[in-house]
Amino acid sequence: MKTDINPITGSANMARRSFLRYAGASAAAVAVMGAAASCKKERVTVAGATDIGSGDIGILNYAYALEQLEAAFYLQVAATPYSGITAIETAYLTDIRDHEVLHRDFFKAALGSKAIMALTTDFSSINFSSRASVLGAAKLLEDTGVQAYDGAGYLIKDATYLTLAGKIVSVEARHAALISNLISPGSFASDQLDSNGLNKHASIKDILSAANGFLKTKVTANSF
Template sequence: MKTETNSTTGGANMARRSFLRYAGAGAAAVAVLGASSCRTGHFDLPANENNIDIGMGDIGILNYAYALEQLEAAFYLQVIATPYSGISSIETSYLTDIRDHEVLHRDFFKAALGSGAIGSLTTDFSSINFSDRTSVLGAAKLLEDTGVTAYDGAGYLIQSADYLTIAGKIVSVEARHAALISNLIKSGSFADTDQVDANGLNKSATIAQVLAGANGFLKTKVYASNFNYPKV
């Protein structure tokens, strides 16, 4: 099944321009840093041309987020392009809003990273039945929960306060998505124990754990083999 990757509504296009203007100063700084990282060889790819390495430092973390946002955007674009059987008007509205958010996030990271961005990823959604509500919402929950645990697990690695602020604003939106999707599947499960621990804190996951799961939906595999974790 062909996955749509570029179509959004006119409102989403306007929102994208506003979002990029809002984050413009940070985006320019990231692009400069990305160009510097490229010159130092941080974006050398593994021998397999289908593999992508996220790189190192803050640029690596931003590319990590960019990869996940590409995956989520592609998924929701397909969900809206081919709605599942029996989808209600309110579910269509919810999922369209989520699609627009994910496209904004994807495009922000691409613009911010500039020449330091990893390439466009090729998705593999063959395990998802887009005509079936249970299959679609189950995949949406997996992607949203993974996204939140990914941001929570990698936040401490971000060195720049500006980048950390942007990541915090994005992960809070991803958490709203995750809560909504969970509640669509089972009423009252918006903060269930599969994601929130006994201390009331969201669970987190390592980069390696997240990419291992994300790669199941990608033909282009993403790795962090060159990432330089800080010494503790």
């Protein structure tokens, strides 16, 4: 599916019915997420922060928060290319930007009035003129994103949402492998798999604690 992304605003015209079509295949791809994750307290508390809510809506808002962060990052990367960027790197990073904007807008459409607010990012720790800094941050965000989906999948009750999570996490994993390979050719998954050949996963608490380092608008999970 090709969607035109405004490179300035990063907007995509996402209708709710498009979201549902996007989610409409088998949930088998994410069945392992529930088996991999253990039930635990996921509560994250930060004074004055935006809370993701509870249940499936909370999980969708959790994903929406992370997709907002990733979309904002790649919009900045595309707007201010790092020194020495190649044509193929530009193409790759532009494609990833477009995917992340689509993901962000799909979650916003699905959540409707239940969506959390638009988040304000803080990328002051990233040097966008440096290839090493940009790709290092991209790897961190992509690896964290995959671990987030894999770690929260067991909490999703609605099969349609579970299917959507499986579709998106598979794309995020492709992004993560590509970024890793740009940094070090041949390293596409070397540090992200466990001894069973399964992707590592992380709790909501751990993921939001990390994500809040890139957010001025802090996010909490007080209902998990």
